[in-house]
Amino acid sequence: MTNVIVKSAPAVVQRRPARSRRIPTRVGWLFIAPNLLGFLAFTLIPLVAGLAIAFTDWNVVSGLGAVHFVGLDNFAELLGDPLFWTSALRTAGYAGISVPGTMLLGLLLGLALNSDVPGRAALRAIFFIPHIVSSIAIGMVWLLLLGPENGPINRILQGLGVSSPPGWLVSEVWGLPSLVLIVTWSGVGYCAVIYVAALQSMPPSLHEAALLDGAGPFARFRTVTWRSLMPTTTFLGVTMLISHSQGFGLIAFLTQGGPGDSTTVLSYYMYEQGFQFYRFGYAAAIGIMSFLGVLVLSVVMWRFQRGRGLYT
Numbered sequence: 001m002t003n004v005i006v007k008s009a010p011a012v013v014q015r016r017p018a019r020s021r022r023i024p025t026r027v028g029w030l031f032i033a034p035n036l037l038g039f040l041a042f043t044l045i046p047l048v049a050g051l052a053i054a055f056t057d058w059n060v061v062s063g064l065g066a067v068h069f070v071g072l073d074n075f076a077e078l079l080g081d082p083l084f085w086t087s088a089l090r091t092a093g094y095a096g097i098s099v100p101g102t103m104l105l106g107l108l109l110g111l112a113l114n115s116d117v118p119g120r121a122a123l124r125a126i127f128f129i130p131h132i133v134s135s136i137a138i139g140m141v142w143l144l145l146l147g148p149e150n151g152p153i154n155r156i157l158q159g160l161g162v163s164s165p166p167g168w169l170v171s172e173v174w175g176l177p178s179l180v181l182i183v184t185w186s187g188v189g190y191c192a193v194i195y196v197a198a199l200q201s202m203p204p205s206l207h208e209a210a211l212l213d214g215a216g217p218f219a220r221f222r223t224v225t226w227r228s229l230m231p232t233t234t235f236l237g238v239t240m241l242i243s244h245s246q247g248f249g250l251i252a253f254l255t256q257g258g259p260g261d262s263t264t265v266l267s268y269y270m271y272e273q274g275f276q277f278y279r280f281g282y283a284a285a286i287g288i289m290s291f292l293g294v295l296v297l298s299v300v301m302w303r304f305q306r307g308r309g310l311y312t
Helices: 018-053 073-079 082-113 120-132 136-146 154-158 175-200 204-212 217-228 228-245 249-252 266-276 281-307
Strands: none
Touching: 018 281, 073 281, 082 120, 082 175, 082 228, 082 266, 082 281, 120 175, 136 154, 136 175, 136 217, 175 228, 175 249, 204 217, 217 228, 228 281, 249 266, 266 281
16 A cells, blocks of 8 residues: 655745735824824924024014024023023022922822822812813912902901011012912822822832831831832922923913012013013023023932832
């Protein structure tokens, strides 16, 4: 009986035409096109244009024909501009108080909302509302509350025996602290919700192990909770530093940089130079210097937390 060897036919590999292979790629580009066009139109092109304008002397009213390249003259003028340095110091004080204050109050509120309190889900939503409300609406509410004559806060202070309550937003002394109070109030809920999310993602076994080792409440917070929250704290610190150093809406609505120039921070000083005096090159130079300052501080904060967190 002879053995019959049957050879199988080689498998036929069907390849899609090159045209059909290109279709998924085109579909992918179509999906990202809106975001890409928005990034180009509202981020990349303005950024490049701002960098270029910073080296020019341009009065925007005269049109593009009035653009004159001046090199580093705008930056040299900044170094000798006392108003720029005053505004920079004022910005540092404004952000240096409001950012840590907002984060500290947000952490305390987050710890409270993470505990078993009645209606904590509703409370989280209520405290988060100021973060999503328009800054103009927030400013209007506080403008009524801080009214120097008929404001409820001054009425309460007068009832407590304060004969001359602060002028708040119309006072050169209290103008900037009033803005710090408002921006801190509006940001506490956001920080609290972020901290609550971080606390809930923390493994319970860490606290259980610390408790078995005999650690008290403060020791557990310092060695477990705080170190676990270090990445979240760094994230909030960097993002809020960027946000508060660029704060413009509340200042423009409530004080317009006054009284005098007591609330003129870098963002408002840049607006004045660009849109009131039409010195767009000088305003762009202010923006670049502000960006560099925030970048340096952000890098310092990021490097400071490296190795200090529980998961790093």
